[in-house]
Structure formats: C-alpha cells, structure tokens
Amino acid sequence: MQPQKRIEELHRLLQEHAHKYYVLDAPTISDSEYDALFQELLALEKAHPELITPDSPSQRVGGVALDKFSQVEHRYPMLSLENAFNDDDLREFEARLRRFLSQGLTLSYVAEPKLDGLAVELVYENGLLVQGSTRGDGKVGEDITAQLKTVRSIPLRLLGSPPPLLEVRGEVFMALAGLERLNSSQIRMGREPFANPRNAAAGSLRQLNPKITASRPLDFYAYGVSLPADTGRNGQYDMLQSLKTYGLPVNEHVRKCETIEAVIEAYHQMLEIRHQLPYEIDGMVVKVDDFGLQERLGNKARAPRWATACKFPAIQATTLLRSVEFQVGRTGAVTPVAILEPVVVGGVTVSRATLHNQDEMERKDLHIGDKVFVQRAGDVIPEIVKAVVEERAEDAQPIRMPENCPVCQHPLEKPAGEAVTRCHNPHCDAQRLRSLIHFTSKAGLDIEGLGKKYVEQLFELKIIEDVPDIFGLHSRRHKLASLDGWGLKSADKVIAAINSRRNPPLSKFLAALGIRFIGEVSATSLENHFQELDKLAAASHDELLEVDGIGEQAASSIVEYFSDEKVQAMLVRLKDAGVSPVAIQPVAGEGGTAPLADMVILFTGSLQTISRSEAKKLVKDNGGTIATGVTKKTTHVVVGEKAGSKLKKAQEMNKTILTEEEFLQMIRQ
Numbered sequence: 235m236q237p238q239k240r241i242e243e244l245h246r247l248l249q250e251h252a253h254k255y256y257v258l259d260a261p262t263i264s265d266s267e268y269d270a271l272f273q274e275l276l277a278l279e280k281a282h283p284e285l286i287t288p289d290s291p292s293q294r295v296g297g298v299a300l301d302k303f304s305q306v307e308h309r310y311p312m313l314s315l316e317n318a319f320n321d322d323d324l325r326e327f328e329a330r331l332r333r334f335l336s337q338g339l340t341l342s343y344v345a346e347p348k349l350d351g352l353a354v355e356l357v358y359e360n361g362l363l364v365q366g367s368t369r370g371d372g373k374v375g376e377d378i379t380a381q382l383k384t385v386r387s388i389p390l391r392l393l394g395s396p397p398p399l400l401e402v403r404g405e406v407f408m409a410l411a412g413l414e415r416l417n418s419s420q421i422r423m424g425r426e427p428f429a430n431p432r433n434a435a436a437g438s439l440r441q442l443n444p445k446i447t448a449s450r451p452l453d454f455y456a457y458g459v460s461l462p463a464d465t466g467r468n469g470q471y472d473m474l475q476s477l478k479t480y481g482l483p484v485n486e487h488v489r490k491c492e493t494i495e496a497v498i499e500a501y502h503q504m505l506e507i508r509h510q511l512p513y514e515i516d517g518m519v520v521k522v523d524d525f526g527l528q529e530r531l532g533n534k535a536r537a538p539r540w541a542t543a544c545k546f547p548a549i550q551a552t553t554l555l556r557s558v559e560f561q562v563g564r565t566g567a568v569t570p571v572a573i574l575e576p577v578v579v580g581g582v583t584v585s586r587a588t589l590h591n592q593d594e595m596e597r598k599d600l601h602i603g604d605k606v607f608v609q610r611a612g613d614v615i616p617e618i619v620k621a622v623v624e625e626r627a628e629d630a631q632p633i634r635m636p637e638n639c640p641v642c643q644h645p646l647e648k649p650a651g652e653a654v655t656r657c658h659n660p661h662c663d664a665q666r667l668r669s670l671i672h673f674t675s676k677a678g679l680d681i682e683g684l685g686k687k688y689v690e691q692l693f694e695l696k697i698i699e700d701v702p703d704i705f706g707l708h709s710r711r712h713k714l715a716s717l718d719g720w721g722l723k724s725a726d727k728v729i730a731a732i733n734s735r736r737n738p739p740l741s742k743f744l745a746a747l748g749i750r751f752i753g754e755v756s757a758t759s760l761e762n763h764f765q766e767l768d769k770l771a772a773a774s775h776d777e778l779l780e781v782d783g784i785g786e787q788a789a790s791s792i793v794e795y796f797s798d799e800k801v802q803a804m805l806v807r808l809k810d811a812g813v814s815p816v817a818i819q820p821v822a823g824e825g826g827t828a829p830l831a832d833m834v835i836l837f838t839g840s841l842q843t844i845s846r847s848e849a850k851k852l853v854k855d856n857g858g859t860i861a862t863g864v865t866k867k868t869t870h871v872v873v874g875e876k877a878g879s880k881l882k883k884a885q886e887m888n889k890t891i892l893t894e895e896e897f898l899q900m901i902r903q
Contacts, residue, residue, distance in 0.1 A: 237282050241290075244275040248291040252386060253393070253481050289362050289391040293383065302442070302682075303376035306367040308355060309401060310460040313372060314536050315519065315543040321498050324520065327542045328494040331522065334531060334539065341522060343491045344470040345500040346457055348517040348543055351407030352436045354382060355460070358400045361392040361480075368439070372536070381439050382406070384448035393481035401460035402482060408435045409513045412451030430582040431514050453513070456482040462525040469523040487511075490523065501544055508546065517545040534840050534875065548609040550619060551584075553577035555604045558589065558633050560640045562664035564672050565750050566656040568635065568646060570595060572606075572618055579610050587616040591653045592635045599623065601630035639664075661800065666700065667693050669748050673701055678746030679735045683728040691717065701747075702807035705732060736812050740767060741854075743815035749795045751788040755850065755860050759783045760792075762859050765817040771796040771805065783862040818854065828857025829901050832869075836861040838881055839874030841894055849897070856901050864889065872897045 235243075251268055272291065279286050286292065318324050331341060353369040366382030367375040382388055385406060392400070408416070408431045416434060417427035428434035438450035456477050459465060467473040471490040478484050487504065491497045497520055504518050522528055522540040531539040554575035561569045570589040577584055587608060589595050600606070604621040635655045638645055644659035657665065670693060674684040684704070692698045695717075697710060707714060707729055714725035738746070744757040752760070763781045764770040770792075778789035795801055835853050837846060844852075849872070850860050861868045864883045871884040872892045884891060892900075 306375050306377045311372045312369045316537045318542045318544040343497050344521045344523050345489045346519045347487050347515040348519045349405040349407045350432045350514040350516045351405040356402040361396050363390050380444040381447040385452045387454045387483045389481040394479050396480045397464045402456050403458045404456040406454050455485045470521050519543050550609040551577045551579045555606050562641050564668035568655045584616040587618050593653045595633050601632050603630045672748050673746045682731040705811040740815040740817045750791045756783050761817050767815050830856040830858030833858040834861045834867050835870045837872045839877030841874040
C-alpha cells in the first residue's frame with residue numbers, strides 16, 4: 235500500500251479506537267495493538283514528513299514550548315452564570331422566566347453536572363480542530379491550542395458531517411484518581427502537590443510546553459456551542475446528542491426535565507451521587523431547553539437569563555486549629571490566617587483558612603488548639619464555621635491581634651467603627667511588596683512579564699525596592715538575564731513592556747499607585763478634573779471635594795499621600811526616569827465637541843448589551859464624567875434592569891433618565 239494511503243488508514247483507525255477508549259469507554263483492541271498502530275504511523279511519518287497533517291494522532295504531543303500565550307477574541311462572549319442555592323431559588327428562576335415570557339408557555343429544561351474545571355472553547359473548521367482557548371474574561375482568552383490537542387478525549391477531527399464552522403464550549407477537568415497519581419509524582423520529585431482538581435487542570439493547561447500538558451491526566455466534556463443554530467437542532471438536549479455524533483464527549487448525567495419540579499428532583503439526585511463520581515462537581519447547571527426561548531430571553535451584561543448554576547451546600551469537616559499567622563496587605567490591613575491540621579474537605583486538602591478580622595475571631599470565640607468545623611464556602615474558599623467549645627482545653631488561649639505589625643513592628647491601629655486592624659507605616663516591607671505587585675498587575679499598569687512571583691523575586695534580591703526601581707531595570711539588563719528563570723530574551727521583553735508604560739493614562743497611573751479609597755472610577759474623575767498629576771498632587775482638601783465622587787475619606791487620603799516626603803521623592807524619581815502620565819482626551823463629535831462633554835453620568839441596574847466597565851469607558855472616551863451616586867452634579871442616570879433606590883432618588887431630583895439604548899444613541903450621533 236502506498237505510504238499516503240496507509241497513513242490515511244492509520245489516521246482513521248487510531249481516531250476510531252481513541253474515540254472508543256477515551257469517549258465511549260468501550261475499547262475493542264488492546265493497548266499493545268493500539269501502540270503498534272501508533273508506532274507504525276510514527277515510522278511512516280518519519281520517512282515521509284511531507285505527509286504529516288495537523289489532525290494526525292502524532293501531533294497531540296507535537297510543537298515546541300511557547301514564550302507566552304497569545305490572545306484570542308471569542309466570536310461570541312463566553313458568559314458566566316448567575317447562582318442559585320436551593321429549591322426556592324430554582325422556583326424563583328422559573329418565576330423570573332415567566333415574568334419575562336408569556337405566562338402560558340411550556341418550559342422544559344436541561345440539567346447538567348457543573349464540573350469543577352476550566353472552561354474552554356474549541357474551534358473546528360470543516361471538522362478540523364484549528365484553535366482552542368481559555369474563557370479568559372469572557373471576551374478575550376488565551377490561545378492554548380497546542381495544549382488542548384494533548385487532551386485525548388478532544389477529537390482533532392470531528393466524525394460524521396459537522397457544520398463548516400463549529401465553536402464548541404466545554405470543561406477541561408482532572409479526575410480524582412488522576413489528581414492522586416499526579417500529586418504522588420509531584421511529591422516524589424520534591425514539588426508542591428496541587429490543592430485540588432481545578433488547580434491541577436488549570437495549571438496543566440497553562441503550561442507553555444505542551445509536552446508537560448500531555449503528561450497530565452486531563453479530560454474534557456462538551457456542554458454547548460457558541461451559536462446553537464450551527465448544529466441545526468432546536469434545543470440544548472438535542473444539540474448535545476448531535477455533539478456526541480461528532481465524536482465529542484458529553485457528560486452521561488445530563489438530563490432533560492419537563493418541569494421545574496423535575497429539575498429540583500435532578501438536583502437532589504445529583505447531590506446524592508456527587509461523591510460517587512470519579513470527578514468533582516460543585517453544583518448543577520440548569521438551562522432552558524428551547525433555543526427559540528433562549529434567544530427571546532437573551533443575556534444580561536455577564537450572564538444569560540435562560541440559565542443558572544445551582545450550587546451545592548458547602549461541605550464541612552473538623553480539624554485542629556494549630557496557630558494563627560498575621561498577613562499584612564497593600565493598604566496595611568492585617569488579616570489573621572488560621573493554620574490548621576490538614577484535613578480533606580470535599581476532596582480537597584485544607585490547611586489554611588482566613589479569619590477576616592478581630593471582630594470575626596471574637597464572634598466565633600476561637601482559641602489556639604480548638605477543634606473547629608471547616609467548610610469550603612461555595613466549595614472554594616476555606617473558612618472556619620465555629621469551634622467545638624465543649625471539647626476546649628482549660629488552658630486554651632484566645633486569639634488576639636498583635637499590638638505591633640508582624641513585619642515592621644510599627645504599632646497597629648483599629649480605627650473606631652472599622653473592623654480592620656491596620657499598620658499605618660506606608661514604608662512597611664509587606665506593604666511595599668504588595669504595592670509593587672499591585673502596580674505591575676492588571677489592576678495597575680499591567681506590565682507584561684512582571685507577575686507576582688517575579689516581583690517577589692526582584693524585591694527579595696533588592697533589585698527593586700520601590701516603583702521608580704521598575705523603570706530603571708533597563709540599566710540592569712544583564713543582572714536580570716542571570717537570574718533563575720530569566721535569560722536575555724525574558725529580560726528584554728520585560729524591559730520593552732516597562733518602556734511601553736512610561737506614558738500611561740493618568741487614571742490608570744493613579745489606580746496603580748494604590749492610594750487608599752481611590753479606585754478605577756474615582757481615578758477617572760480625578761483625571762477628568764485635574765488633567766495633570768502635578769495639579770492633583772498640589773490640590774487641597776477642599777479642592778478635592780469639588781470632584782464628583784470624592785468624599786471626605788478619599789480627599790484626606792489623597793492629601794496625606796501626596797504630602798508624604800517619600801512619595802514626593804518617588805514622583806521626582808519617576809519624572810527623572812521619563813514616566814509622564816497623560817490625561818486621555820475625549821473623542822470630539824462632528825461639531826468639535828465631545829458627545830458627552832459636561833455630562834456627569836450614573837449607571838444603575840444591570841446593563842444588557844454592554845458591561846458596566848465598557849459603559850464607563852465609553853463615558854470617559856466621549857468626554858463625560860462617571861458619577862458614583864445621585865448628587866447635585868449628576869446630570870444623567872442610565873437605568874438598567876432592577877434599578878433600585880438610585881433611580882427613585884434621580885426621579886425625585888428631576889435628573890435626566892436614559893435607557894441603555896438611549897445612552898448608546900447619544901454616542902452614535
């Protein structure tokens with residue numbers, strides 16, 4: 235047989251047997267027979283490399299390691315889900331649907347296990363997998379095509395006659411047995427074990443080297459497509475059946491439910507079997523089955539109206555409270571963290587839990603050495619529910635906040651009326667480090683390549699000790715290149731990323747500084763009002779109060795911040811380093827004036843076609859100012875779904891009320 239014909243035959247055989255093994259769990263040949271076919275394919279492709287195709291089974295572990303992940307924009311957003319927690323919430327979910335639709339309509343549903351993994355999108359063109367990406371922020375994710383190709387249950391080529399373009403959504407996860415094997419291997423190699431299956435799955439998919447991903451026991455279930463019409467089916471349940479015919483794995487516990495009471499019954503049955511499953515689920519997803527009704531119901535800003543995630547109750551266990559550590563945050567907030575005797579809670583080993591603050595510890599009456607109930611709130615965040623007081627030792631000591639900062643020894647303060655104890659020394663090492671991490675993060679200037687672990691490394695080595703040091707790293711290029719985990723290529727990329735941030739938007743720069751009480755909205759208001767950093771830094775308390783959205787606390791915080799001699803010296807050093815924040819100039823309309831000039835706009839309620847952050851950006855880009863409350867200066871109030879007291883107040887004050895569409899129309903004019 236000619237090499238090309240035999241390679242095509244081997245493709246067909248290997249794909250067929252992989253589907254039977256990984257998806258149907260019904261193999262018809264032995265592992266050794268499969269391996270023999272695979273080795274034959276490798277030998278033929280080695281002799282005829284020109285015949286290697288992207289859908290070849292040999293390409294699952296192909297490709298070189300990446301330097302970084304590129305960005306992928308989803309054609310249709312990957313929305314998140316609103317939550318329900320009990321039977322009443324599910325009934326209220328249906329009641330909301332009926333209020334939106336005609337009362338006489340028959341509603342049926344599909345109930346699906348909510349897997350605890352990582353949401354991904356797979357793009358198939360003419361049946362061939364051409365791209366795979368993470369959910370990301372819902373609109374833009376990371377390109378992990380090479381990594382997803384290593385997941386054996388994801389077909390590289392679809393079976394049957396799929397549509398020319400099919401964008402499949404699903405969950406990559408790790409079974410409990412796979413996590414146990416992986417963690418045993420991690421421990422043998424002296425590495426930290428993964429905390430839970432979700433972390434293991436996410437960490438495995440985000441390996442830059444796909445060969446590492448290939449070594450991890452990952453699995454996949456499809457749960458939808460970006461555009462239901464692509465499948466030619468009328469409902470969710472039928473669509474999932476069609477995905478099966480294309481060779482995509484679909485969870486075996488998916489159920490069609492004709493009534494909401496049947497949904498509730500399915501929820502309780504799923505709750506009963508959750509610990510018998512070979513993988514973790516943390517709830518059940520409920521979707522309106524009919525695609526026509528889904529389209530009529532539409533989406534809110536971040537979630538579809540036609541679906542909800544009914545979460546399982548938190549799982550509890552008992553363990554010993556060994557000790558307490560006190561962590562210092564960026565703003566000086568001191569947070570107590572319980573160190574626990576490791577205990578498995580819902581399949582995850584828990585050894586630490588936040589205690590929030592002194593008031594919370596006193597309310598729960600916690601003592602060192604207590605036997606305590608621990609739960610994973612929402613099946614994610616560990617927390618202590620209560621102590622078993624009747625088993626407390628007589629000499630047990632209550633937990634108290636320290637009098638001095640555990641890092642810099644500065645006296646701690648707990649202002650009257652506040653729950654948080656703080657270190658007010660702005661030059662505390664812990665605060666400085668966390669401020670640097672914040673400055674370079676996405677919430678700050680978003681300096682690519684300077685993530686948390688690299689900032690910690692540079693801070694520990696005293697290469698960067700404050701913000702201006704970041705902008706001087708170009709002079710230490712060779713030092714950076716010599717560090718563990720770096721190299722000249724990495725150093726040059728970080729330096730280029732830093733250089734691209736020397737003229738950041740003023741609002742972005744202010745948010746990056748981490749001034750207490752100054753967030754994204756107030757930073758934008760300050761930018762619009764002052765336009766220049768020097769003018770803001772010199773502003774008085776009264777001048778700051780003139781800015782919409784800036785109250786007494788924020789004004790005092792700004793004055794205190796810019797009055798600090800070390801802050802003033804830092805700003806001088808930044809200016810000397812060529813850092814010059816600029817105010818974003820609003821977009822001018824046809825007449826030369828920005829469409830929203832002189833408008834102070836408040837958003838209230840849930841927006842439907844754009845996110846709240848996008849709406850605020852539109853206001854800023856078009857010359858307007860964002861309001862955080864209804865005040866004398868507020869000129870317009872944009873009203874979304876479930877607008878509350880702010881709408882009522884706006885009506886009482888005769889403010890201009892706009893719908894979302896009316897607001898967008900003002901910009902389009």
